[in-house]
Amino acid sequence: MVPVVAIATDRLTKVFPDGTVAVDEVSIDVASGEFLVLLGPTGCGKSTMLRLVAGLERETSGHVLIDGRVVDDLTARERRVAMVFQDYALYPHLTVAQNIAFPLRVAHGFTGDVNARVAEVAEHLGIRRLVHRLPGHLSGGERQRVAMARAIVRKPQVFLLDEPLSNLDAGLRAELRTDVAALARRLGVTTLYVTHDQTEALTMADRVAVLRRGVLQQIGPPAEVYSDPATLFVAAFLGTPRTNLLQGAIYVEGDRTVIDVGSQVLEVPPSDALAEHHNDRVTVAVRADALRPVPDGASSGPVLRGSVRIVENLGHEALVHLDTGIVPTSPAESRLELPDTGQHLADVVAEEPPTGHPFRHTLARMIPHGRPAAQPATARTQYGFYPVYDPEVTDEPPPLGDVVVRVPAPVLPRRGESMTVAVDLAKLLLFDRAGDRIRL
């Protein structure tokens, strides 16, 4: 029986020699047997966290603890962790069985029956019928199962997975994410799972830890992190379709409290928290699931109005882009989430290289086609941001004023029609200029 261990990091920090702060004082407790997902955009430090826990990277400061014991000076092998990467890294000339058995054969001290152990693990992963094949004759999903079998064959105390499903197509990813989570729970092994995919995080995790630029933003059960985000970044990063981020300001006049979103006003119940922010600019984060189309005049609560600009028909429902005239958070601020916060390429092409410059053509090709024009200098606020989105599932930032609403099929609105949507105040999220939550 393998001991089930807890993992912890204590103000764990990694600064690379070039000065990049990849992990910044992160303290996380993972209970024994827990499945914890580290979630965040590319470059936020997820893999570095995992490598530090694995012992493949040395921390600059802080500690890694396994079962309460500081393991900073232990090698990866001594930590008894198993790691799985997205690229499988199987030996192409060895059969599936030989691949799975490999860690046992190189491990001194394994005295058991190798074949029996391989069969047992292959059974766990549902790949018994594949044991005589070579990796080249397997599908991506099967290869990833073999990689996982190989990782667990030595009964690790800790299972570390770095985007293990990201090379697979969407259907297979959905199937495997259920299997991986079930496997980890069946084995009862403490698991740290890294992904940039919010669906994986929300469906697989016992708890999700959201990272931004090496800093822990929030940690909690998936439902809590989704519905009760602590920061604007978390609210923006979790949401399909993308969370609408709108600029607004709070005004309190007598017993009336409003959120002014420029082109329109949302009346909200008065509260001390809002009164404290009288006159402050805020970001209003409103996901599609907080908006419901209603006949004009039918809602007694707050509504937003706009005209239909785009209807994306998904079959069972449509995503309707409503031009509301509200100003979204500025692209300038949205770049906060990119590792490189320098100029946008469009600006570089517009301003920097003269015609005929050798890089001009290359840069022009790198600019997403049809990217909306930069915000006018008169944009009323300078706060708020978009995270970096998975280019597979989302597109570019919306043009000025777009709010995305879900409309159930079959009666869909047409382009140019006006539409009213009721706003569910319980799901309306407000953030101050620093990106911290203001609770209604």
Ligand SMILES: Nc1ncnc2c1ncn2[C@@H]1O[C@H](COP(=O)(O)OP(=O)(O)OP(=O)(O)O)[C@@H](O)[C@H]1O
């Ligand atoms: N050896 C290194 N030297 C310098 N900087 C590094 C090194 N390895 C990673 N970084 C930087 O540290 C930051 C965090 O990288 P890390 O790979 O942990 O991010 P990530 O969230 O796992 O991203 P991805 O999802 O793209 O793998 C990035 O800015 C990255 O460029």
